[in-house]
Amino acid sequence: MSTTVSTVVGAGVERADGVDKVTGEARYSFERRVPDLAYVVPVPATVARGRVRAVDSRRALAEPGVLAVLDCETAPRLERPDGTHAELLVLQSAEVAYRGQIVAAVVATSLESAREAASLVEVDYEARPHDVELRAEHPDLYVPESANAGVPGEWSDGDVEEALTGSATVIDETYTTATEHHNPMEPHACTAVWEHDGLTLYNSDQGPYMTAGAVAGLFGLAPEQVRVVAEYIGGGFGSKATMSRPTAILAAMAAKAVGRPVKLALTRQQMFALVSYRPPSIQRVRIGADDAGRFTAIDHEAITQTSRIHEYVDQIGASTRIVYQAPVRRVVHRVVRLDVPTPGFMRGPGHASGMFALEVAVDELAQRLDVDPVALRIANDTDVEPWSGREFSSRSLVEALQTGAERFGWIPRGARSGEAARPRREDGWIVGTGVAAAHHPDYRFGSTARARALPDGRFEVQIAASDIGTGARTVLLQVAADALGVAGERISLIIGHSASGQAMMAGGSMGTSSWSWPVDMACRDLAGRLAAGERIPPEGLEVRADSAEAVKAAGELARHTFGASFAEVAADVRTGEVRVRRMLGVFAAGTIVNARTARSQFYGGMIMAHGQALLERTEIDPGPGDFANHDLASYHVPANADIGRLEVVMLDEHDRSGHPVGVKGIGELSMMGGAAAIANALSHATGHRFRDVPIRIEDVRAALRRQ
Numbered sequence: 001m002s003t004t005v006s007t008v009v010g011a012g013v014e015r016a017d018g019v020d021k022v023t024g025e026a027r028y029s030f031e032r033r034v035p036d037l038a039y040v041v042p043v044p045a046t047v048a049r050g051r052v053r054a055v056d057s058r059r060a061l062a063e064p065g066v067l068a069v070l071d072c073e074t075a076p077r078l079e080r081p082d083g084t085h086a087e088l089l090v091l092q093s094a095e096v097a098y099r100g101q102i103v104a105a106v107v108a109t110s111l112e113s114a115r116e117a118a119s120l121v122e123v124d125y126e127a128r129p130h131d132v133e134l135r136a137e138h139p140d141l142y143v144p145e146s147a148n149a150g151v152p153g154e155w156s157d158g159d160v161e162e163a164l165t166g167s168a169t170v171i172d173e174t175y176t177t178a179t180e181h182h183n184p185m186e187p188h189a190c191t192a193v194w195e196h197d198g199l200t201l202y203n204s205d206q207g208p209y210m211t212a213g214a215v216a217g218l219f220g221l222a223p224e225q226v227r228v229v230a231e232y233i234g235g236g237f238g239s240k241a242t243m244s245r246p247t248a249i250l251a252a253m254a255a256k257a258v259g260r261p262v263k264l265a266l267t268r269q270q271m272f273a274l275v276s277y278r279p280p281s282i283q284r285v286r287i288g289a290d291d292a293g294r295f296t297a298i299d300h301e302a303i304t305q306t307s308r309i310h311e312y313v314d315q316i317g318a319s320t321r322i323v324y325q326a327p328v329r330r331v332v333h334r335v336v337r338l339d340v341p342t343p344g345f346m347r348g349p350g351h352a353s354g355m356f357a358l359e360v361a362v363d364e365l366a367q368r369l370d371v372d373p374v375a376l377r378i379a380n381d382t383d384v385e386p387w388s389g390r391e392f393s394s395r396s397l398v399e400a401l402q403t404g405a406e407r408f409g410w411i412p413r414g415a416r417s418g419e420a421a422r423p424r425r426e427d428g429w430i431v432g433t434g435v436a437a438a439h440h441p442d443y444r445f446g447s448t449a450r451a452r453a454l455p456d457g458r459f460e461v462q463i464a465a466s467d468i469g470t471g472a473r474t475v476l477l478q479v480a481a482d483a484l485g486v487a488g489e490r491i492s493l494i495i496g497h498s499a500s501g502q503a504m505m506a507g508g509s510m511g512t513s514s515w516s517w518p519v520d521m522a523c524r525d526l527a528g529r530l531a532a533g534e535r536i537p538p539e540g541l542e543v544r545a546d547s548a549e550a551v552k553a554a555g556e557l558a559r560h561t562f563g564a565s566f567a568e569v570a571a572d573v574r575t576g577e578v579r580v581r582r583m584l585g586v587f588a589a590g591t592i593v594n595a596r597t598a599r600s601q602f603y604g605g606m607i608m609a610h611g612q613a614l615l616e617r618t619e620i621d622p623g624p625g626d627f628a629n630h631d632l633a634s635y636h637v638p639a640n641a642d643i644g645r646l647e648v649v650m651l652d653e654h655d656r657s658g659h660p661v662g663v664k665g666i667g668e669l670s671m672m673g674g675a676a677a678i679a680n681a682l683s684h685a686t687g688h689r690f691r692d693v694p695i696r697i698e699d700v701r702a703a704l705r706r707q
């Protein structure tokens, strides 16, 4: 599938695939029409810990249309290459590590038969006692060697206890964040077809090339024998990074077992066990300050959970090493293995939880020091990355805070502030305002792209990128058009195919920055050759680019993105109902390739922060060891009616990190700090400090009763 649009970098062009999406022309993974299809439906474990003694599939197999029942004895065996994520080893063991884990699967000629038969599979378990609750005093907590993204499990650059003891003022509080589940609009889906001496997967996937490699390893195939096609994806947020998710593996396994193409679509309920989630956290933050309001020490201890089968540790303390100056810092992660599904990447993994705690703690410190929270943050800005001493490639935190304060109409607080800085009462509501800083690291990864000039004057550009709703299909076309020096209408952009070659996934906010680099290289190279008079042969003139060396050579500057969030929040004095009346996000992330799709992504992140602050929480029921709310009726994500006025300001920023287009990531930055700004606003309004998210209506009522 190709798309064309007229473009240049920086223009707010419309989405290249917008019309295809709204008219239904865009085919998502489950909508692939493939002849001779069968359907697979997983059978979830109904115990949280134990062992499968036997699977009785006789009743299921007697259902009309049922082709096979797979269990840990009958399912195809998988290879286990080094580094294989345990969640991928579907039906390879009789052990049950969490409730909802796949213990069998039914393949049938219709989805209805497969679902019906799945309910008839009888599984006999040897159940063992389970433990699914994260507790601060859990005896099995340990410090991991490393958290996600290589952040150290424990790290410090001095004696934080001594520095805190000597500080004039110290904040020492505990903050908690809840388990949050992935709910992209499109549930995970895969159509698996064994063909052409290999495997084709139409998969809802954040990284087709990386998935192809992982799947090939598991099935003992050469990487080029697996073709992953991921043309349209209805959201991902980290849950569709298939190197760690079992859905494509089960579809491929089922297709292999029955010798026909197989489709798999998870139900919304199944996603709560199978596609990872943001783990809960319990965080103690201590910040010391001197009389002038300079931080003297920052200590951040974070407790979180993982599963029995895989150690995943959210990098909760990571931002604490970056955002503010202080002579001494310490960050410690502690994790416990519980009988729960494996948590994983979810928009701003670690940072989203850690920035909530840090930014509420800073607000508390400002209140204690009786200074303005915007001014306190600016006073603790830093010229160099605090833990490494490296210079930043660009850093616009102060500018974001100042621009935001002005735009929002922020009324400074503290000793010399007047009546206007107090919360106001109007008509049964009490209204407060809050601020928080935003931070996320900026990464990018070497990738490959191809550009081809065709004899008819058209161009074809391809890269194994994945547009999960971010606008990648549109912005890469802009980058290609700019580099080729031609109108976008003359370019066909092909994304979403692993066969296009090695490329980074849409993750870690590094999709656009990673992909635009080799697209720019290939297109400039091709344009140069054409300008030098090179002739286009009948099959076209193709150049390939690999950015790996250039990315490596780009140097050692510290790369991060920053911003600031401001919120005005009202609480109904009688009912405790909370309304976020307006939210302003000011963000700086290098060159914004497309202001329209970027703004949309910033809105999305701010809305997800609203969910983190006020709505999203998956409750685990210790009895059955299961998530009690596992659908959209009981797990609440913000809907249109929840959202007040949103405003986004994108600051111009010139980045010195050597990226040819100057791109930095925005997908995760957009969510950072928003929850803290809302919580801080609600604390301002009610006079009660909120340290636990989501803040529920009963929490607000209790706070108002104390007034």
Ligand code: MOS
Binding pocket: 206, 236, 237, 238, 239, 241, 345, 346, 347, 348, 349, 506, 507, 508, 509
């Ligand atoms: Mo994102 S959590 O890096 O897909």
